[in-house]
Amino acid sequence: MEVIYDAFLALMRLDVLLVILLASIFGLFVGAIPGLTATMAVALLVPVTFFMDPLPAIAAIVSASAMAIFAGDIPSALLRIPGTPSSAAYTDVAYKLTMAGKGELVLGACVVTSAVGGLFGGVFLMFFAPAVAKFALNMSSYEYFWLVCLGLTSAAFIAPGSAIKGMISLFLGLLVAMVGLFPVTGQPRFTFGSTALYGGVGLVATLIGMFAIAEILRYALSRDPLPPMATNKIGNIFKGLAPELWRYRRGFGSGIVVGTVTGPLPGAGADIAAWISYALSRRFSINRKEFDKGNLEGIVAAGAANNASVSTSYVPATVLGIPGDSMTAIVIGVLFIKGLTPGPAIFQNQPTLIYGIFLSFILANLLMIPLGYAAIKLSRYILDVPRAYLMPIILLFCVVGAFAMDNTLSAVVTMLVFGVVGWFMEENGFPIAPALLGVVLGRMLEETFLTSMIKAQGDFLQFFSRPISATLGVITILIWLSPLVMLLLKRAGRRRAEA
C-alpha cells in the first residue's frame, strides 16, 4: 500500500499533471479526427516523451491512448467515420441513432462507458499485474522464448485479413529486427556496410513512418472528402443517460469483462475487444429485434470494452515485456529507450514507476469525463479543422521527431522508407501490427532462444523440460498446426460431401 501512496505522490507533481493534461487534449484531438488513429497519436508523442522522466513519459502515452480510443467515437456518431479503428464496430449504429435525434445520448453513453470501462481495466491491472509478476519471476529463458513465440503467432493469426498475410507481415518485421549487431558475437548483420545500422533499425523512426507518414500518403491519395456533420447542435449529453445505462447494465457489464479479458491476450487490441463485445451483446441481447433496429446496447458494451482492453493490455507489456498490440509495443520501446527493462523484476526495481503508470490509467479515465465532455461540445470545431493544413504540419513534426531520437538524418530516411512500405502493405491487405511486433520482439526472440540453447548445450528438448514452458510450447505448436488441421478437416468434409 505504501508503494501505491508513493506512486500517487509521484503522479501528483504539478509538471506530471500538466503533461497528462496536455497529452490528454492531444489524444482527444488526434482520436477525433478521422484518418488520425490512436496509434499515430502515440507514435507522434514518443519523440517528445524522449525528453521526459520515465513516469511522465509513460503517463503521457497512457492518457493520450485512452483519450484517443474514446475520441474515435465522436466522428463515428457525427460523420459515420470511425475516428480510430476500435470504434468501427458500432459506427453504423451510433450514426443511425444520431440521425434519429439521439446524438447527445450516444455521445454521453460513449464517454461514460469509455471512462468506466477504462477505470475497471485500470483497477484490474493494478491488482492482477503484481500477481502475474510474482508468477513470472520463476520463468526462465525457455518460458520467455515460448511466450514471445505465442505472442507473435497469435498476433499474426488474429490480425484482420488472411492468416498468410499476417504471417508474412510478421516475418518481414522479424527480418527488420535482424538488422544490427548479432547479439552473441557482435558481428554486423544485414547492415549493408552502414555504421548507422549497427544499432539496428530505429524503432521510433519505423513507427512514425508506418503510422504517420503512411497515413499522410493515404490522405494525399484519397479522393473522398469528409461528409457533412449529422448534427450541429449538441445539448446536454448526460440528460437521461443514467436510466438508459441501467437498462443496458448487462451489456455494459459484459463489455467491461470482455474488454478486460481481451486486453492481455497477445495480438488482440482494442478494436478486436470492441468487435467481440458487440457481437456478444447482440447474441445475448435483452431484445434482439430492437438491437438490430439500432439501440444503445451494442454501443454501451463495445464502448466499455475497447477502453477496458487498453488498460489491461498493459499486463503482458509491463509484467513480461511482451506487448500484445501496436500501442503497447510502442510503450515497450519507450521503456527500453529510458533504460528500463520491462519484466517481472520491474516491480522490485521500480515499484513507484510501475504503480505510477497504473495509477495514471485511473487518473486518465477520471479525466476523460470532463475532457471528453469538452471535446464533444467542441467537436464541431475539431472536425472542422481542415486536414489539408493538418497533414503538412504533422509531416514536419514527423521529420523532426524521427531526427530527434538519435540526432541523425538516417532516421528520416528510415521513416521515409517505412512510410512507403507501411502504405504499400496496408493497400495490399497486410496487417501492420504483426510487423511492428516482429520489429519490437525479434531481438528478444533470438536472444531468449540462443541463451536457452547455450544453457541446454544444444539440446532442443530442454525447451519442453519445464512444466510451464512445455505447456506454452505445445500451445504454440498447436496454433502453428491449426491452419493445416483446418485444411485437412475441410478436405475431409468436402470428400464426404462428394461421396
Added chain:
Amino acid sequence: MKLSDILMGPIIVGIGIVALIAASMQPKPFFGTGYGGGLFPTVVGCGLLLAGALLTLNGWKERASQPLVVIGDWIRSPRHIANAAVVLGALLFYILFSKSLGFILAGFVVIFVTLLQFTRAPVRSLIVAVATTLVVKIGFQDVLLVPLPWGILEPYAGVLTWR
C-alpha cells in the same frame, strides 16, 4: 495500389530468397552452441519462402476473379498523384539538403510546398508554414535542445536562438 496474390507471392518468395542468401553469408560460429547469426534469418527466410509460395498458390486458384493490379481512383487524377509526389519529394529534399540549408530553411520548404499543394492557398500556406516552422524550431531546438542542423544560417545562430 493492390497487387494480386499471383504477383505478390513471388515478390515475397524473392525477399525470402534474398534473406536466405544473406543469412548464408553470415560467419559460421566456431564456439558455443553452433548457432550463429545466420540461424534466425534462415528461419525467417524459409518462412517467407513458404508463405510466399502459399500466397502464389492462392493467387493461381483465384486468377480468374483477381485482377493483376488494382490501382485506386487517384491514378486518374493528376492532382492526387502530385499530392503524393510532393510528400515524398519534400521528404527527399529534406534528406538531401537539410544539412547544407539548415532546418529552418529546409523544414520551411517541406511544410510550405506540401501546404501549397494540399490547399492551393498561397497566403495562408505561407502563414501556417512560417508559424509551424517557428514553433518546431523553438520547441525542439531551443527548449528540448535537439541539435537541428543550422546549415547556411550558422553565422546567425546566436541571433536566432531564443533563450
